[in-house]
Amino acid sequence: MNKLILSTALLAIGAGAAFADGHSVVRLGTEGAYPPFNFLNDAGEVDGFERELGDELCARAELTCEWVTNEWDSIIPNLVSGNYDAIIAGMSITAERDEVIDFTQNYTQPDPSSYLVAAGNEGLNVETAVIAAQTNTIQASFVAEMGATLLEFASPEESVAAVKAGEADAVLADDSFLAPIVEADAELAKLEREELIGGGIGMGLRESDGELKAKMDAAISSMKADGSLNALIEKWEVGAKF
């Protein structure tokens, strides 16, 4: 009986402490439409490289985390207005984004971006072609700067559909995203040309949230150190290992 009372009391204190902490529940925002980084599985839950990574990071930082999906377009505004606490959505670290939000250290190596075209169209000259990309991505800004005609889409899926429908000549996207698509569809192919853009993917945080950033940075470092991050990268095939 004493044991029961004691454990109840401990539980109550524990719950109180959790409530008092700045981040009793850390809400992780993701897109849920960018396999293998993040996607919704058959059960309708967030799954993928970043799901496993995020859960492991939270466990190491001793945080309780919850997953939220949000459209890519409004993913940064919703972070800064506090609807969730971190973006973990295959977001490359860029100087432009860094002005608005903060990033942890990168948890993937800079991944080359490739061009996806219809099979038989491998001789395409990308500089004069119509290239599809998702809005607000590093690939979209790259195409715009290169001078090719840019077609922007709200989701990665739609940009691939545009190539299949002949609306665009090619899609520029992360190689890890395009590789499984090409593998599954004989009507699509990749160009040999690749673009090295982006500084790797990191977790996006509010600039005022230094405490969470420090915790996540430490957790990522520990995963890099013991090789568990490399194991995840290998499992989900999201680029080179560290």
Next chain:
Amino acid sequence: MFSFCTDPSTLETYQWFACYFTTGKHANFYWAFVTVLLLLAVTAPTSLAMGFGGASAARSRIAPVRWLGHGYISVVRGVPDIAFFLFFVIALDQGLEFLRHSALCPDWDQPIRQGNDFIVCDAAKLPLGNAPQWVHEVYGFALAVFTFAIVFGAFAANVLYGAMQAVPRAQLETAEAYGMTHRQTFWRILVPQMWVYALPGLSNLWMVLIKATPLLFLLGVEDIVYWARELGGTANPRFTDYPHGDWRMWYFLFLLVFYLAFTRVSEVVLERLMNRLTHGQATTGGEAQRKAA
């Protein structure tokens, strides 16, 4: 769901589909229909009430109330829906958090706006940061209902205002001659007679409202169009047990049928309502009914 679903790649077509349509992801899709219908069921009466309030205010004998009513009708009708949904909801959410912040955390010394960040103390968060996900969803849904009610309320207010003006002056004069007060004339003569003039306009609004639900996604509520796009998209064999090509066309076709059926049912119901409201009215429609009877 079914016992034979353990290895979908070996199944016969009909069994495969039985498994496919009962995945957790599809359950979310079906659930989204409930959300949309619930939203309509709550929003329609709320906007009608907002509209009634707006229209009554616009006809008020007290000048400031009249200005308020007219201001509401013209400002909200003039702002594009999508801008309203993006701006108003964020402003409302931050406004509420700011009020709670001022009340709950008086000894907070940091600025609320730090660059792009909007920071209030944890106790002032709406919903609280550690609330379960369903609380966040209900909160988002409530914001959606409120925003829809304001937007559609303004249109409804204009329709009702016009309908109130359309009731023949002679009817009101007769009421006054019988010694009814302003309030009595309004509730007993004006309101019962105005519906027949308001209904065509209101039925338009209802039809537009049915089809406006994809705006929900702007507010973080996942509606049927979102799930149709998500489920119909190419499913890669590496990431699912049910790989398929681009099936969005079929999902959207299903939505098309759903919306057409839904609007058809609405039309039938609205027509019956119109018949009932016309009964005994001093309008051409009412006269025709009287002759036919």
